[in-house]
Structure formats: C-alpha cells, structure tokens
Amino acid sequence: MPLRPFQLLFATLFLPIVLTSAEPGREVLFSRDVLPILSDTCFQCHGPDANKGRKGDLRLDDEADAKRERDGHRVIAAGNADASELVRRLLSDDPEEQMPPPDLGRPLTSTQIATLRQWIAEGAKWGKHWAFERIERPAVPETAHPIDALVQRGLDETGMRANPLAPPETLIRRLSLDLTGIPPTPGEAAAFQSESIRNPQSAIQNAVDRLLASPAYGERLAWDWLEAARYADSNGYQGDNERTMWPWRDWVVEAYNKNLPYDQFTMQQLAGDLLPSATKEHILATGFNRNHMINGEGGRIAEENRVDYVMDMTETMGTVWLGLTLNCCRCHDHKFDPLTQADYYRFTAFFNQTPVTGAGGSPQTAPVLEIAPPEAIAPRDAARKVVAEQKALLAKAAEGEKAALEKAVADAEAKLKSLETAVPKVMVMADQKEKRPTFILDHGLYDAPGEEVNVGVPAAILPLLGDGELDRLSLAQWLVSREHPLTARVAVNRLWQMLFGIGLVKTAEDFGVQAEYPLQRELLDWLAAEYIESGWDTKALLKTIVTSETYRRSSAIESPSDFENDPENRRLARGPRFRMPSWMIRDQALAAAGLLQRGIGGNPVFPYQPAGIWDEATFGKKTYQQSSGSDLYRRSLYSFWRRIVGPTEFFDTAKRQVCEVNPLRTNTPMHALTTLNSTTYVEAARVLAGEVIKSSGDENARFTLTGQRLIGRAPAAEEAAIWKRSLARAKEAFAKETGAAAKFLAEGESKTPAGLDPAEHAAWAALCLNLMNLDETLTKE
C-alpha cells in the first residue's frame, strides 16, 4: 500500500461540534436544546430532588411550577422572554440576584441564554426527555442503506464529506476483529480480496455471514457482557474465595452463538427461574444477578451485606437495560432525572425476595445450580454418604476406636472435597416463599428503614403492564415491551460503541436527562426500532450495521478541517479507528503465532503471570498456579479473574467489581511495557518468527507473511526498508553477544522447532516482537 505523505496543516485551535446551540432559523426543541441547559445548570437546586437542596420553592423540571404566577411575576412567561424572571436573573449583574449564583462558577454561555430566550419567545413549549419518548422508526429513503441515508443527512447539513471505502485488506481485518476478536488468516484475507474484486457486495455478505456463524463470535460478544455483568471467578473483598460461575459464562457464549433474541436473553438472565416450565438453562442464566461481590469480612452485619447485594443487582439492571444511574437514588431523589428514592426502592423490591441472607461469605451461597455430568455427581453423593456414616460411627465409638475413626473421617472428607470441586455450583436466583417487605432506606443505610414500598417502576419511563403479583419476570417483561423507550436504545448503543469505539450516546451508562442529546438521534431510533421489530435479532442488527458504507469507510483523516470540526468522528464521516481492547491484542498475538487454542468454555485457565502478584495482594494466602500446555494459549475470555487483583496482562479492562459498560481507552507507558516485554508477546513473536522463516527463504516473502499475520497486509516499500534495518540490528546484536539468542528464544513454554539457526531465529523474533507493538497492530482501523 503506497504511503500518502500528507502534512496535516491544522489551524491553531480545535473546535468541537457544539451539540446544543441556537442557530438562526432553527427551531428550538425542548428535549434537544432546552432541557439539557436547565438540567445542567438549574436542576441541582431547582430539580426533582425534594429532600434537600431545592432552593427558592421553584422547580424548573415541572412545567406547571415553572410557569405559575408568583407575586405578580412568572419565572417563565410563555411567549414573553423579557417578562420572564428566568431571563432577568440570567442577565442580571447583581451578584445577589444573578443565576446561577456566581459562586457556583458555572455561568451560562451567551448562546445558552439566547436559546432559552428564543424558546420562551416561541411559547416555551414543554416536552419530555428524549430518551423517555417512544421509539418511533424514522422515515428513510429506500434508495440507500438506511444507516447511510441517515448519516448522509447530517453530513449534508454540515457540508462534510464522507471518506471513501476502506480497502479490502483493511475491511476484512476490521470485520474479523469486530465480530470475532480474532484477525483474519492470510487465506481468509486473500479469499475476501479476490471475491471483492469480482463482486464487492457478495464478498462482504459472505464474509459477515461466515464470521457471525463462527463460534468465536459468541466469545467476542461475551467479553463486553461479562464486564457489564461484573463477572469474576472470585468473591472480591478479604479472602477473595474462588467461585464457580463459569458455566454461566459459557451460557452467555452459547446464547450469543445461537443468536438468542435479546428479549429472551434479558428475561432468562433476570428471571429465568420464574419462567413457566423453567429449564436448567433458564435457571443457569439467572447467575447474571449473582455475579456481584460477596463480602465475607469478619464483623460484617449479614443484613448490611444482603442489602448491598440487592442494591448491586438493582443498579446493574439499571445500567445494563435502562441506561440510568440509579445509584444516586439510594440516598436521595435523583437531582436530574425524574426518579425518586421511592422509585429506587421499588426496583429493589423485585430483587429483595432472594433467600440470600448475607451471612457467611461462601462463594457458592445457595441457591445454587449444580452443573456437572452425572458421572461427577454420583461419586460425590456417594462420598457425602460415606462422610456421614463415618461421622455417625465416630459419635458412638468407644475410646479405643476413636483414633482410627477420626482418621477415617478425615480421609473421607478429603476425598469428598476433591469430588465437590469437580461439581461446579453456580449461584442462581430464586424467590423465597414468604414475601420480604421492602423499605426506603434513609441514606441507603440497611438499619434505617423508612416507609415500606411495593414493587413498581417509574411511570415517567413506562407504566408497568399487567396486574396481579408482580415479580422479576414482570420487570423483565416490562423492559422488553415494545413500548419501552430505553431498553432497545441502550442495547443498540452498546453494539454501536463496540464497533465504532464511541456510542451514538457517548455515555453508554447514562441515558438520563444529563446525557447528551444524540447528534444522530434518528439513526439511534432507527436502529432501536429495527432491533425490536426484527424480533431482537442481534446478528441481523450487526449485519445491518457492518454492511453499511458508514461502517466500511476508511478511518484515515482525509481532510484536516473535517478532523478539526469532528475530532471524535461523531458525524461518522470516517470509519472507526481505535486501540483494541487489551484482551483482543493478546488473542491477536496468539492467533498470529498460530498458538491460539480454540476450544470453547470450561474451567478458567491461568496464563503467564509474573511470580508473586497474588501472594503480595493476599499476604501469601493465595499463590498463582500457572497453567501449562495448551491452557496457556486459550482465549483471554477464559483467563481466571481474581477480583482483588485481575490478570496482569490486561489493561483498561473493567475491574469486574461493579457493572461497567463504558470502555476505557488510555495510552500509558505500562501498556507499552506489557506488550514489549511480557512472556506472552515474546513467546508469540518467537513462534511467529519460526513459522515465517520456515515459510520461505526469500526475505520479502517472509516480510509479506509477517505483515499479513499482524496487520493484515504486506509492508509498503518504505516500511520494509525499516523492517530490514531492524532485522540487521538484531542480527548484529545477537551475533555480538554469545548466548543472547538462546536466552531470548528460551522464553515461554512452547518448543522451538528444530533446524532453525538460533541467531537468525532470534533476529526475526525480535523483529516480530517490535511489529507486535506497531500502532497499526494494536489498533483496529
């Protein structure tokens, strides 16, 4: 690929897109233009929170209150901006009168004031927060792909030009990484390229179908879900005992692979146990709710733990499905969103029927589901019986027989313990028979119950359907109802974020009043409507997105001015370009070397980790037992996740302590050291180098294969010249220092193939390691 040297001649300052503005001749919309200003600058003191902080007996979140007459004036006098106290206060330069109070240090901009003036002058038409409005499918012309048509509208408005399509070698790498988390093999890439020449449309359709059908697809989507579900293989907190929730993780992979519709996916995880004729799989799915941390710290009050767990279940549901930050309402009414503290505790009432008491700290606290073949359960049950029998004998034994029987009990217990570990127990949901009352807790404290509340949902979002006994299943059904304004928007936004690096709503965790008004509102709504009306078909939705031109565009910044106007690519003139998640970087390195093991599911594994990490974090109580053989090369999804100290090779991952849906993408020296020096990468570079050397005697052919494996393309001539220089440096260094090559090649457990010259092999390995650290290798572009 020829390099296009072009200097970026940027102007002196970058101007982000102003999402909210009063543009001449443009209608002011309440939900887009007005509500964000009121919410951001006024609601802290004049918002929904009735408990504390509301000032001046004024609510600006309530139309009637904001417009009512007070002592001869109105805060908002519809149709007359100059007669409105709001405008007078905003413009006042008297510090006693000025709003917001100058000591808050957050004055409105002149544009914001102009917007409010225009809105009042035009009649102060009130509305609803956009995300609480019903999802309607916007009309799109039938001539183009609906996504492209909607994106083009925005580009036309701003006069921006869309990038050309990415070349096939870029596109197939992008698709493979996005849909499976694994780069294309050189064979797959070549097949795609040649088919693209003949028929670009069928090439992309076939490639997408192949990738969506790959078992790796489920593994790729599962990672993000596991982060949202705060999945880990230990409890967290002191002790951090190991749990066996991994069968639930495998359920997630399988659910994605068989394309379980998202409404089913939702209902089974939130309330599978309550489904009519619930199957074992349905119950297994409810492990979702039990992935929270468990606190076994001495001195903890059981009820306090139990309340914590229920709140965690509630807040996780809130973030994952509603895209709302419910946690604010633990202690007070929401400052911004029309959610009250009572709403919060009504939500908790759905989860409050758990039989879990919060006592103990067992990583397998009942209710549990045993997941094992009968051949594991039968001997365990037999061993349980033996222990019971031996104990009974011991209890009535004479003095002389005691010692022998004590030993027999100990032996039986040891045998049982090993058989018990062969039977994973997944913590799952159930509701206790006797209804537990739910109270509003003052400041969220378990021991400060106030008014009793029943299950319920905020009417501002959508009234709860049906009547009779309401339980978690009613909640799940409410979430996936066609009328629900949030669930589909929130879900499609996360998928968009996975592909484009940033959601159509930037705050995937917050669709509340404080969230930005989506620049591509119609696109978001179209996708959400499409998702629901397709029967919540996730694979179909992804296919729709990735076959659009919007997704397939080149990610290069073609025009300096376009970049200045839209540094984050919110207008979607460019394709996505961002550093891959660290787990994907690891999987890519293993795949490029041919080391990646593709088996699905099962017990977590223990890949390379420097010695002493667990010991230090647990005062020597836990020591990392590294896997050996093929378990070292399983996909990152299967790495054992100790909650208090996660796997060291990953960075910018969710901490798996509470629900996280917003990816971190930082750029630190520690990350560089990981991919430059850790065993995984050094070994993968060595193994890749061995394959490259064996593939051909020709240096250029070797370069081509190396490039294909790592960046999906052969190097350009200028690049190859630098690769050549690196190789020469390495050859010289290894020739100079006796034994250095052998040492470098000794890293990692896998065997080096016979017949390779160590100096040459080491030099190629050094080159491959360097190339694994190319920005392009680390980036999906």
Added chain:
Amino acid sequence: MNASHFLRPDSPAPLREHQLGINRRHFFGRAATGIGTAALASLLGRDGLLGADGGTLPAPNIAPKAKRIIYLFQNGGPTHVDLFDYKPRLHQLHGKAVPAEYLGGKRFSTMTGDPSGKLMLEPVEPFKQHGQSGAWVSAFMPHTASIADDLCFLKSLHTDAINHAPAISFLLSGAQIPGRPTMGAWLNYGLGTGSQDLPGFVVMTSVSKGTSCGQIFYDFYWGSGFLPTRFQGAKFRGSRDPVLYLNNPDGLSPTLRRGLLDDLAELNGMKLNQTGDPEIETRIAQYEMAYRMQTSVPELTDFSDEPEHILAMYGPQVREPGTFAYNCLMARRLAERGVGFIQCMHAGWDQHNSLTTELYNQCRDTDQPSAALVQDLKMRGLLDDTLVIWGGEFGRTPFIQGDLANRERWGRDHHPYAFTSWLAGGGVKPGITYGASDDLGFNAVENPVHVHDLQATILHLSGIDHERLTYRFQGRYFRLTDVHGRVVRDILA
C-alpha cells in the same frame, strides 16, 4: 531537581506539552513528521486537561505550598488513645463501664455490637510531652516524638465509615463506595506531573512481618474512577521489579531495544502522517516514557548512592523491598525526582486483640522510617514544599475489646468518632496540635475536622480550591469532597 513541577493548564504552551509527557523535540528529531498544534490541542482536550471533555480546573487562585505530597497511610485504624491522643482520665476509669453519656446511639462494628457496659481501657504505654511544642506522644513512638516540633497533630478527625474498606475509600476518594477517583488521581489530573521519567502518582504498599490481620490493598485505593486511567496511581510492587514487565526479555540487549524502538517510532510516525490520528503521537510518547522508565526505575531503586548514615536513619529494614522503611526512602527518592503524589500504605493497624503484642511490631516498623523521612526531607530543604501526612482511616475505641484480665489479648475496636493524624511541611504550621477529642478520646469536640475537611485542606495546600476541581461524569460534576469540606485555615503556615 526539575523546575517544572506541577505545570498548570495556564502554563506556557511548551510546558503544557511537557506536562503531557510529549518530548516533541525527540520525536521530531527522529521521525521528521509534522503535526500541528490543533492535533495537540485535541489531544489535550480529549484528556480533559483543557476542560474540553469535562476537566474544569480553572486558573489557580491559591498559592501552592505543597509541590508534592507523601501520604503515609496506616491501614487498619491506628489506636489514637495509645499513640498520640493522651487522656489521663482513661487511667482513672480503667476497668470501669463506659459512661453512657458518651455513647448516644453510636454505631459500632459487629465485633462490639452494643457498647454499653464495655470496660474502659487505659493507654498501654505511658505518654510524655516532647519538644518545644510540648506535644504528647506515647512511648510507642519515640522517633516520631523526637520530631514533634516539625509536626502538626490533628486530634479531632472524624469519619462516616466504620469498616476498613469503606473508610479507606472514604478518606482517599471522598466516597465509601469504591469507584471514585482518589486524591492522588485528582491531583495528577488537575496539576499534571513534574517528572519526565516517572508517572505522576506512585503507590507502594507494605505490611509488618507476623501481622495476623492484614487488610487487603484494593486497587480502588489508588484508582482514577471515572477520570482517564492514565491518572491512576502506578502501583510499584514490593519486590525487585517494582514495575511489571519493566525488564527487556532475556537476551534482548538495551542497545538493541533502543534501536528497535527508534525503528518503531519511525514506522509509527509514517502511520501518523498517513492517518492523521493524534493518538499515534501519544503512543510514540508513551513508548518513549516506557523506555525511560526502564532506566529511571532501576536507578530509582538503586540505593547504592545513599550514604550509610542516611540508610541507618530509616532503620534496619530499609534495604528490604516491600517494607515500610524501604518505601519511605523510595518516597523521598520519588519526591526528589518530581513525582507529585506518593502513597505509601502500611497495613496491620487493626488491633482487635493485639495491643500488647503486635502493636509493638507495628510501631517498630513504621515509627523510625516515618520520622526519618521527615528529617531527611528537611535536611535537603525539601520539607518546605513537600507535604507529609501520617494517618489511617479511623481510630480505636477507648473501651476494651476482649477480657480485661487477659492482658495478652487486649484489643480495641474500630472507632470513627475521633482519631489522630499528623501533617508535616508543605505549608502546614509546625509544632502545633489542632482540635481535640473529649476527655476520653471518644468524640471530636474541639474544632472537629471531618474527612472532607482534611481533603479540602490537602487540595488547598496544593493550590487547588476543592470546590473547583471537578469532573463531569454521568451527567454530574463530581469532586473529591462531594458537596462538603472546608479548609482548616488555622493550620496553614
């Protein structure tokens, strides 16, 4: 000493670039590519330093006194009534029931449960006054006593939390629930770093040998919460490799690595030209920082340039990685190198049943190094603009946990209503005691200092108005002190 500590958003542009860790000269020198100031500005904006993405640190209006902070955090709740907060009346009431008027519906850990009827326990060791200031310090802390005139004791601290993890989280992040940015992350975000070769926020942990009850060091104690993760504490491990993956692979020489990194930068520079993605420029800079850390970190941890008398000051454990003494000396070396926030955490102050046993080890391992650090900084003229803070997440009950007749197992339970910390240097008045608890060390009664007040004061000493260092997240502006906190002006020098 690097002159450019704590660069601010209003610093001249070249310093701002410096603050980002971008050594542009180095980059342009080799890669010969160009990128305009807009890209740099967007980079800054994306990282929030200029406020384009939520960062809102306005021009400073307070003269910064502390250019760097060393927090000697004592996990577990050091027993204020046995160490610093002398209450003679505890001797009189020793073995008598706790007076009911002190309890008033207070909540204690489940280990205590209902506190009424608990027996009062006198201090285990005698107290004496020390120095010109006449500060009371017990015989547990002879070295700290010897520098009493350099210290400001806060004896009226109080907190909201009663168990370790929430209380530590509360003190370091302003919230009991994990996940908010910690003090070091806020300062790193707000002020940047003064070091080109090291991260701006460094954390080290230790625990005394033979401690039966050590608390876990959760990574949220130095987390960046919703701030970008490059502001989080870089946790140095307590072993020969304080930074993971720092060493080149065996057999790959530093010279070869340098050459390969030059080639890598050139290749990445080509990509930058081709795609115009400013993130590539950051990556080039961070790979350069990684390389510098490969040199700066071993140099940092090589104590061979420390004279014997300095090492001796810190005590016998100073050469052992992972001890508090080692970490204190590391803290001084990090401070000298411009690192802005250094958090040394030492676990094991949780004397539920070990006041007459393990507490001695605890003090032996921490007293001398803490005092040595203050003296060492003072000798080098660094104490004036370095703030050292010593203290834990709460205090311990003035009544006993355990059996009065069994002295070997005397203990005290968690006590959030009054506890003591000391501060030194960095714009704090030396040789004073501020605030007081009541005559039993039970409640903070004179000039109470809430945890949010301490946080506000620490930020103030760094030149930051705690109400203005905010970050927008989930639609709300967050700050370290939530909606509370007032600067304790009486202790400002």
